[in-house]
Amino acid sequence: MRCTLLGTADVTSVPPPFRTLADADATARRRRSGVLIETETTTLLIDVPPEFHEGLREVGVRTVDAILVTHWHRDHIGGINDLALAAQILDFALYLTPTAQDRFAREMPSLTDAFTIQDLMHGEPITVGDLEITPIPVxxxxxxxxxxxxxxxxxxxxxxxxxDFANWCPDMKGGGAYTDADLAILEATPVVAPELLSTDNPPKNPVAKAAASRTVLTHVNEYVVEKSTAELEAIVTEAGYELGEDFASYTVAS
Ligand SMILES: [Zn+2]
Structure with missing residues (x-):
C-alpha cells in the first residue's frame, strides 16, 4: 500500500490569504489536507479539499475507486463542487457519515444526486478493492x-x-482502532502547539498513544503556530516523528 499526501495544511492553507510564504516563515506551500492511497489494484482518496484536483494532477492520478470523507468541514470537503463534475465521467462511491450526508443534503441539495453515496459508520469496516477500512471516531x-x-x-x-482531531475516543464504537499501525499520518497540533487545541481537558499526547512504527504529522500551519518550517521540523524530530509535506509519498510495509 502506498500513501501520498496531497495536502498537509489546516483550514487556511500555507500561506494563508493575503500572506506570502516568507510571511508564514514556511519553505513550501501547504494545501488543505487530503491523502491518496494506492495499491496495485485500488485507488482511494480521503477527503476532497478545495485543491484536490490540483493534487491529483500533480501525482498523475486519472481515476479513483472510492472517496472517503473524514468530516464535513470546508477544508476537507471544499472541492465537492468540482468532484460533482468528475462524478459525471468516473464511477466511484462517495462514503460519508450520516451527519455529513444530512449536511450535504441541506447545504448543497443540487449536488447530492451527482453521487453514489455510501454510509460510513463508527467501527464498521468497509471494503474497497483489496483494502479493508475501519472508520475510527475521533x-x-x-x-x-x-x-x-x-x-x-x-x-x-x-x-x-x-x-484533524484533538483526542481519541476509545469508548466509542471503533474508537480504539488507532493503535500499532505500520504508518500513522496524524494531526500535528497535539505535538507542535497543544495550547491551540480547543478542548477543556487537553489530552496527553494522543500521537504517542497511537504507537505506530512510523508517524508523520500533518494539518500544519507555520503562520498560525508562529514557528518556521525548520522550527517545526526540529520539534517533530525531537519527539520521534516526521513532518509531512505536500506530495510526500510513503510505502506502508509491515
Ligand atoms: Zn475540521
Whole structure:
C-alpha cells in the first residue's frame, strides 16, 4: 500500500490569504489536507479539499475507486463542487457519515444526486478493492460534524490516517482502532502547539498513544503556530516523528 499526501495544511492553507510564504516563515506551500492511497489494484482518496484536483494532477492520478470523507468541514470537503463534475465521467462511491450526508443534503441539495453515496459508520469496516477500512471516531467538531480517522489494512500492512482531531475516543464504537499501525499520518497540533487545541481537558499526547512504527504529522500551519518550517521540523524530530509535506509519498510495509 502506498500513501501520498496531497495536502498537509489546516483550514487556511500555507500561506494563508493575503500572506506570502516568507510571511508564514514556511519553505513550501501547504494545501488543505487530503491523502491518496494506492495499491496495485485500488485507488482511494480521503477527503476532497478545495485543491484536490490540483493534487491529483500533480501525482498523475486519472481515476479513483472510492472517496472517503473524514468530516464535513470546508477544508476537507471544499472541492465537492468540482468532484460533482468528475462524478459525471468516473464511477466511484462517495462514503460519508450520516451527519455529513444530512449536511450535504441541506447545504448543497443540487449536488447530492451527482453521487453514489455510501454510509460510513463508527467501527464498521468497509471494503474497497483489496483494502479493508475501519472508520475510527475521533474528538473534533461533534455533534455538528461527526469526525473520523481511518484504519486501512491490506494483507499484513496497516496504516492509520487521522488528519484533524484533538483526542481519541476509545469508548466509542471503533474508537480504539488507532493503535500499532505500520504508518500513522496524524494531526500535528497535539505535538507542535497543544495550547491551540480547543478542548477543556487537553489530552496527553494522543500521537504517542497511537504507537505506530512510523508517524508523520500533518494539518500544519507555520503562520498560525508562529514557528518556521525548520522550527517545526526540529520539534517533530525531537519527539520521534516526521513532518509531512505536500506530495510526500510513503510505502506502508509491515
Ligand atoms: Zn475540521
Amino acid at each position: 474528538a473534533h467538531g461533534r455533534p455538528e460534524s461527526d469526525t473520523l480517522g481511518f484504519r486501512l489494512e491490506r494483507e499484513t500492512e496497516t496504516m492509520v490516517y487521522a488528519p
